[in-house]
Amino acid sequence: MAQPLAERLRPKTLDEYIGQKHLVGQGAVLRKMIEAGRISSFILWGPPGVGKTTLAQIIAHKLETPFYTLSAVTSGVKDVRDVIEKARNNRFFSQASPILFIDEIHRFSKSQQDSLLGAVETGIVTLIGATTENPSFEVIRPLLSRCQLYVLKSLEKEDLLELLNNALTRDVYLKEKKIELAETDAMLRYSGGDARKLLNILELVVEAEGASDQIRITDDKVVERLQQNPLAYDKEGEMHYDIISAFIKSIRGSDPDGALYWLARMVEGGEDPAFIARRLVISASEDIGLANPNALLLANAAFDAVMKIGWPEGRIPLAEATVYLATSPKSNSAYAGINGALELVRETGNLPVPLHLRNAPTKLMKQLGYGKEYKYAHAYEGNFVNQQFLPDEVKDQRIWHPQNNAQEVKLKERMQTLWGDRFKD
Numbered sequence: 001m002a003q004p005l006a007e008r009l010r011p012k013t014l015d016e017y018i019g020q021k022h023l024v025g026q027g028a029v030l031r032k033m034i035e036a037g038r039i040s041s042f043i044l045w046g047p048p049g050v051g052k053t054t055l056a057q058i059i060a061h062k063l064e065t066p067f068y069t070l071s072a073v074t075s076g077v078k079d080v081r082d083v084i085e086k087a088r089n090n091r092f093f094s095q096a097s098p099i100l101f102i103d104e105i106h107r108f109s110k111s112q113q114d115s116l117l118g119a120v121e122t123g124i125v126t127l128i129g130a131t132t133e134n135p136s137f138e139v140i141r142p143l144l145s146r147c148q149l150y151v152l153k154s155l156e157k158e159d160l161l162e163l164l165n166n167a168l169t170r171d172v173y174l175k176e177k178k179i180e181l182a183e184t185d186a187m188l189r190y191s192g193g194d195a196r197k198l199l200n201i202l203e204l205v206v207e208a209e210g211a212s213d214q215i216r217i218t219d220d221k222v223v224e225r226l227q228q229n230p231l232a233y234d235k236e237g238e239m240h241y242d243i244i245s246a247f248i249k250s251i252r253g254s255d256p257d258g259a260l261y262w263l264a265r266m267v268e269g270g271e272d273p274a275f276i277a278r279r280l281v282i283s284a285s286e287d288i289g290l291a292n293p294n295a296l297l298l299a300n301a302a303f304d305a306v307m308k309i310g311w312p313e314g315r316i317p318l319a320e321a322t323v324y325l326a327t328s329p330k331s332n333s334a335y336a337g338i339n340g341a342l343e344l345v346r347e348t349g350n351l352p353v354p355l356h357l358r359n360a361p362t363k364l365m366k367q368l369g370y371g372k373e374y375k376y377a378h379a380y381e382g383n384f385v386n387q388q389f390l391p392d393e394v395k396d397q398r399i400w401h402p403q404n405n406a407q408e409v410k411l412k413e414r415m416q417t418l419w420g421d422r423f424k425d
Helices: 029-036 052-061 075-095 111-123 141-145 157-170 185-191 195-209 220-227 238-253 255-270 273-291 292-307 315-327 333-348 363-367 406-423
Strands: 044-047 069-070 099-103 126-131 148-151 178-181 214-217
Touching: 029 052, 029 273, 052 075, 052 126, 052 255, 052 273, 075 099, 111 126, 111 141, 126 195, 148 292, 157 178, 157 185, 157 195, 157 255, 185 195, 185 220, 195 220, 214 220, 238 255, 238 273, 238 315, 255 315, 273 292, 273 315, 273 333, 273 406
Parallel strands: 044 126, 044 148, 069 099, 099 126, 178 214
Antiparallel strands: none
16 A cells, blocks of 8 residues: 555556547557557647556557656756766667656756757667656747657546546455445535546545545535645646646736735745746736737746846736736637637638639649639729738638727727728627
8 A cells, every 4th residue: 555546547558548539549640650669759749647657658558668767856967968878878778768768857957858869869768758747838949840749638527437437346455345426516626627637536535534444425524524634736737737727817807906815825825927828928918808908918028037147036027917917908819719710610621722822832833723813912992902811712701800908899890990891790
C-alpha cells in the first residue's frame, strides 16, 4: 500500500489505456505508429491526469527501447547532455532510437530546448515531450518543427466511470472491500476529467472509512471528505478551474471588485502568472473585443510586463489589466463571428475560391481566368469597390454582426455606407 492507487493502476499496455481514442484507438495515428514499431518525435499537449506520462511509458515498453526521463522542473542543460550521451552510446544496441521523455517540457528554458535540437534531428533520441501549456507559446519554433503535436483531451464521463470500475475490480486492496458506488456525480465533477485526481478522491474516501469492509460512496460523503482535506488537491485541480472561471466571468460581468478578488485568490494560491496573463489576453479579445480594441493592447502589454519584471511585482500590471478589462464596454461580436464562420465552413465544406480572387503567378493560371476581373480597391475612390469576396454558394451570408456600443455603431455605419442593404439588420 506504499504506492498511491493511481500508480498501482497505471496501464502497461494500450489495451489497458483508457481515453484518447482519437490517438490510440483502433486505426488511430499513434496506435499505428506504435504497432509498426517506429515512432517519430512528438509532443503531447493536454491537461493534467489524462495519460501523457503513461502513454510514453507504454510506447517505450512496446518498442523495447531504452527509456530516459527528465523533468523540466529539476533538470538543467548538463542533465540533457548527459542523457543524450548515454543515448548515443546505447544507439548501437537498439534498432529504435532511445526515447527521451521530458515531463513539463514547457518549463525548459530556450537554452535547454536548444540543447535537444541536434539529437532530435539526427535521431540520437526520439523525443516525447509532455506539457499542460500551449506549445506554440512555450516551445521554441525549431524544436516544435521537428516534432509532431498530439492533443490529449480531458477524460469523458464514460472513461472516468470505466476507470472507477477498473479500480474496484483490479486493485488488490480495493477488491477485498465491498465498495458500492451509489453516486458518482461529485467524484466526476471534482476530478475535472483528471484520472489521477479521480483515483485520489476514491482512495481518500475509502481510507476515511478506516477498517470497514462495506463502504457505500455517495455524493455527500465525497463532498464531506474533500472539505475535510482541502490540501489534498493542488492548483491544477478543480479549484484552479473554478477560480479562473469566476475571474473571467467577473470581468465579463463588468465587476472590477469581483475580478480583483479572484485575481488575489490566484496570486495568493501560487497560480502561474503566465496562465493569468494569457487568460486576460483571451478575455480582451473574447469579451471586450471591438467595443474597446485598446483592451487587447493593454492585456498584451501586461503579459509582456509580467514576463519582464517577474514576481511579486507582476501582480500590479495584472491588476491594472484586470480593472481595465472589467470596466471596459463589452462585445463578443468578433468571437461570435469566427465561431459562426467555422460553423459555416463545417456545414459547406471546401467551397471553391471565386476565380477573380485567386492568385495567378503563372501564365497558365492567367489563361484559366485566375485573378481576372479582380478590382484593386485602392484604385477606386474611398479605397473601396463593390465586389464579391465569398464563394458563390454563400455569397449573401452574413457572418459578422456588430453590437450596440459606440465603437461598433461607427463600424456598422461605415459598412452600411460601403455595402448598403447588406449590413442592414
